Amino acid sequence: MPELPEVETIRRTLLERVLGLNIIEVKVLWPPVAQNWQDRIFAEVVCGRKIESIERRGKYLLFTLDEGWSLVAHLRMTGRLNYYSCVQVPERHTHLVFSLNQGELHFSDVRKFGRIQLIPTDLRFRLASLAKLGPEPLDADFTANTLGKRLASKKTNLKTALLDQRVLAGLGNIYVDEALFRSGLAPERKVCSLSADEIGKLYGAIREVLQASILAHGTSLRDYRDANGRAGNFQDLLQVYGRGAQPCLKCGRLLEKIRLAGRTTVFCKSCQS
DNA sequence: ACTAACCTGTAA
DNA sequence: TTACAGGTTAGT
Numbered sequence: 037m038p039e040l041p042e043v044e045t046i047r048r049t050l051l052e053r054v055l056g057l058n059i060i061e062v063k064v065l066w067p068p069v070a071q072n073w074q075d076r077i078f079a080e081v082v083c084g085r086k087i088e089s090i091e092r093r094g095k096y097l098l099f100t101l102d103e104g105w106s107l108v109a110h111l112r113m114t115g116r117l118n119y120y121s122c123v124q125v126p127e128r129h130t131h132l133v134f135s136l137n138q139g140e141l142h143f144s145d146v147r148k149f150g151r152i153q154l155i156p157t158d159l160r161f162r163l164a165s166l167a168k169l170g171p172e173p174l175d176a177d178f179t180a181n182t183l184g185k186r187l188a189s190k191k192t193n194l195k196t197a198l199l200d201q202r203v204l205a206g207l208g209n210i211y212v213d214e215a216l217f218r219s220g221l222a223p224e225r226k227v228c229s230l231s232a233d234e235i236g237k238l239y240g241a242i243r244e245v246l247q248a249s250i251l252a253h254g255t256s257l258r259d260y261r262d263a264n265g266r267a268g269n270f271q272d273l274l275q276v277y278g279r280g281a282q283p284c285l286k287c288g289r290l291l292e293k294i295r296l297a298g299r300t301t302v303f304c305k306s307c308q309s
Numbered sequence: 310a311c312t313a314a315c316c317t318g319t320a321a
Numbered sequence: 322t323t324a325c326a327g328g329t330t331a332g333t
Binding site: 111114 | 327
């Protein structure tokens with residue numbers, strides 16, 4: 037479900053609700069969600085901890101707790117983190133309930149792909165999944181030059197390269213297609229064939245589309261909601277994603293829909309090359 | 310570099 | 322009934 041703008045929106049809405057609160061009880065309703073920990077031990081460690089900060093890295097949410105512990109969450113396709121100010125009966129697909137000293141935080145996930153991992157804070161970035169992530173596209177020190185270097189070693193097409201979290205952290209199927217359309221580059225273009233000027237356009241498009249989506253609180257097509265249960269609005273501003281066979285908003289030609297990197301890919305054959 | 314696997318729900 | 326869905330990974 038969520039890509040960078042959605043995870044960032046969840047982070048921001050969570051901050052307003054749970055920062056500084058204490059976890060007073062943990063219920064693990066579906067044990068595999070806690071990954072490598074026995075659910076009883078997971079609950080034992082997390083119980084009594086205070087939520088000291090919530091950060092984002094790519095599509096991961098990092099909760100720093102006190103006593104040197106952290107929770108690392110990935111929502112995959114349909115995971116949700118929902119805050120309730122009052123005690124709430126868990127809905128159908130809820131796998132984890134954190135009772136706080138003020139309200140409750142529920143983790144639910146229809147498809148059961150999402151995970152919340154408990155790990156000592158100082159070992160966080162040793163997690164293979166976090167260690168291999170590429171740069172944050174919205175960081176101040178991420179430049180077009182950095183993007184160029186990241187892409188330089190790749191022999192694949194643009195779509196495949198941009199979906200690769202080791203190249204750049206946080207893009208998924210929606211924002212790759214949107215950024216490529218906005219930069220006028222075809223998803224099938226070989227990465228090594230890009231000029232410096234094209235890298236610059238791609239860089240600008242990636243940053244712009246991510247910023248715009250965060251401003252709109254993310255894209256809600258089906259499942260995505262922020263921590264308050266509210267949908268985002270960026271679905272109204274998508275230019276290609278989900279618009280296969282519909283007219284291009286720039287030139288009117290019908291958009292192409294192909295399969296690339298195992299994902300549905302939509303683009304305009306006239307506007308993107 | 311692709312595909313299957315992990316899951317459930319929804320729409321064609 | 323089949324295909325497909327904001328993702329990642331382990332296996333060819």
